[in-house]
Amino acid sequence: MDRIRIVGGNELAGTIPISGAKNAALPLMIASLLTDDTLTLENVPHLADVEQLIRILGNHGVDYSVNGRREKQQEGYSRTINFSARNIVDTTAPYELVSKMRASFWVIGPLLARMGEAKVSLPGGCAIGTRPVDLFLEGLQVLGAELDVDNGYVMAKTKNGRLIGNRYVFPKVSVGATHVLMMAASLAKGETVLENAACEPEIVNLAECLIAMGAKIHGAGTSTITIHGVEALSGARVRVIPDRIETGTYAMAVAMTGGDVMLAGARPDLLQTALDVLVETGAEITPTNEGIRVKRNGAGIAPVDVTTAPFPAFPTDLQAQFMGLMSMAKGKSRITETIFENRFMHVQELARLGAHITLSGQTAIVDGVAKLKGAPVMATDLRASVSLVIAGLAAEGETTVNRVYHLDRGFERLEEKLSGCGAVIERISG
Numbered sequence: 001m002d003r004i005r006i007v008g009g010n011e012l013a014g015t016i017p018i019s020g021a022k023n024a025a026l027p028l029m030i031a032s033l034l035t036d037d038t039l040t041l042e043n044v045p046h047l048a049d050v051e052q053l054i055r056i057l058g059n060h061g062v063d064y065s066v067n068g069r070r071e072k073q074q075e076g077y078s079r080t081i082n083f084s085a086r087n088i089v090d091t092t093a094p095y096e097l098v099s100k101m102r103a104s105f106w107v108i109g110p111l112l113a114r115m116g117e118a119k120v121s122l123p124g125g126c127a128i129g130t131r132p133v134d135l136f137l138e139g140l141q142v143l144g145a146e147l148d149v150d151n152g153y154v155m156a157k158t159k160n161g162r163l164i165g166n167r168y169v170f171p172k173v174s175v176g177a178t179h180v181l182m183m184a185a186s187l188a189k190g191e192t193v194l195e196n197a198a199c200e201p202e203i204v205n206l207a208e209c210l211i212a213m214g215a216k217i218h219g220a221g222t223s224t225i226t227i228h229g230v231e232a233l234s235g236a237r238v239r240v241i242p243d244r245i246e247t248g249t250y251a252m253a254v255a256m257t258g259g260d261v262m263l264a265g266a267r268p269d270l271l272q273t274a275l276d277v278l279v280e281t282g283a284e285i286t287p288t289n290e291g292i293r294v295k296r297n298g299a300g301i302a303p304v305d306v307t308t309a310p311f312p313a314f315p316t317d318l319q320a321q322f323m324g325l326m327s328m329a330k331g332k333s334r335i336t337e338t339i340f341e342n343r344f345m346h347v348q349e350l351a352r353l354g355a356h357i358t359l360s361g362q363t364a365i366v367d368g369v370a371k372l373k374g375a376p377v378m379a380t381d382l383r384a385s386v387s388l389v390i391a392g393l394a395a396e397g398e399t400t401v402n403r404v405y406h407l408d409r410g411f412e413r414l415e416e417k418l419s420g421c422g423a424v425i426e427r428i429s430g
């Protein structure tokens with residue numbers, strides 16, 4: 001199994017290109033199931049989750065082709081991919097494929113809306129909480145789906161071949177359930193109003209895609225989304241937004257090691273709260289035409305309390321990385337996780353690097369130390385893994401991060417991007 005070896009202590013300086021967002025690319029790819037035309041997606045990141053979803057979509061009959069391979073379309077880089085679901089050959093998403101990735105469950109929305117039926121295994125994904133699917137099921141039932149859960153599968157069908165628009169108030173904000181209901185409602189008969197919907201930028205990117213495909217959607221990016229269902233959707237060409245979590249992660253790495261890095265192609269509006277918090281810690285953040293410049297010189301890291309919450313608040317997907325940063329702050333900070341009940345698995349691994357963190361329910365109290373020391377550590381999930389990488393970059397000596405496959409789910413060319421800015425980091429195969 002591959003490992004990442006880091007020798008910490010170097011400041012980061014240079015440019016890091018920000019890739020297309022994993023969490024936007026996945027729902028856009030799934031939207032290809034809604035049409036028999038070609039959906040062309042630009043800036044699709046080269047990640048294990050994207051490859052896995054290509055396999056899952058392929059199982060339903062979706063063909064794909066990568067546009068050219070010259071220059072930026074090289075292996076390993078974000079690229080333009082055409083998806084064509086002309087013939088859906090299978091409406092079952094099997095356990096072997098779906099269990100590897102949470103978002104693959106989302107095929108249930110488009111399959112049901114276009115084909116009138118779907119049989120989808122209950123999902124897997126990062127081990128960060130129980131992650132039920134009750135809101136997806138309740139919302140689809142409100143749109144007229146008949147559902148049965150048996151043997152680990154959700155069996156769904158429409159009553160008369162088509163879903164029916166309706167009003168659904170999410171009892172809790174869910175990104176995935178908002179994606180699924182927005183896709184399903186796009187082909188339903190009549191109007192759907194989704195209230196207390198997720199407002200994340202990835203929802204807006206999916207709505208832009210659906211609108212380009214001919215859907216009638218208003219209000220995406222606010223908590224009320226109105227969708228007037230249409231008979232059929234067409235092909236379109238849409239660009240995946242830059243990855244705000246990758247952006248925040250590298251910004252926190254620079255805040256931790258010190259240095260001066262341009263995050264090229266990053267958009268500040270996608271993570272303003274996290275950037276504001278970084279400014280409070282003492283980092284200098286400058287939006288430019290090229291992206292976001294992050295700098296920290298001289299002075300230490302100030303402790304700042306954060307609480308994760310749905311967009312536009314501080315994202316849960318940056319909580320582990322921020323804890324890494326706070327572990328070297330000059331004083332105590334409190335980090336409260338409100339989205340997932342089990343997202344503190346990085347605490348004991350950060351402690352192996354010398355961090356002082358205690359847990360009190362859903363709050364971590366981080367007592368900053370002057371220095372961290374390298375050690376072998378084990379990643380438990382995607383964002384936890386990268387928090388160990390950035391802590392390793394700031395630690396004295398050598399850190400090895402095991403279970404690199406978690407990182408490969410969500411960070412494109414991580415070692416290359418960081419070593420290009422002066423970090424000593426390499427992948428050890430086998």
Ligand SMILES: CC(=O)N[C@H]1[C@@H](OP(=O)(O)OP(=O)(O)OC[C@H]2O[C@@H](n3ccc(=O)[nH]c3=O)[C@H](O)[C@@H]2O)O[C@H](CO)[C@@H](O)[C@@H]1O
Pocket residue numbers: 022023024026102103129130131132133134135136137172173174175176177316317339340341
């Ligand atoms: C592929 C992708 O985009 N993943 C992101 C997505 O995950 P995902 O879409 O799975 O996260 P949700 O927004 O659905 O989850 C939020 C909370 O709602 C709960 N819930 C959700 C659905 C449901 O039917 N019932 C229920 O109780 C979840 O357990 C969690 O506690 O949003 C999360 C929250 O920003 C991010 O951390 C993930 O990186």
Ligand SMILES: C=C(OP(=O)(O)O)C(=O)O
Pocket residue numbers: 023101102103125126128317382383410
């Ligand atoms: C939790 C994440 O992914 P997933 O929802 O696919 O598990 C993530 O991207 O941080």
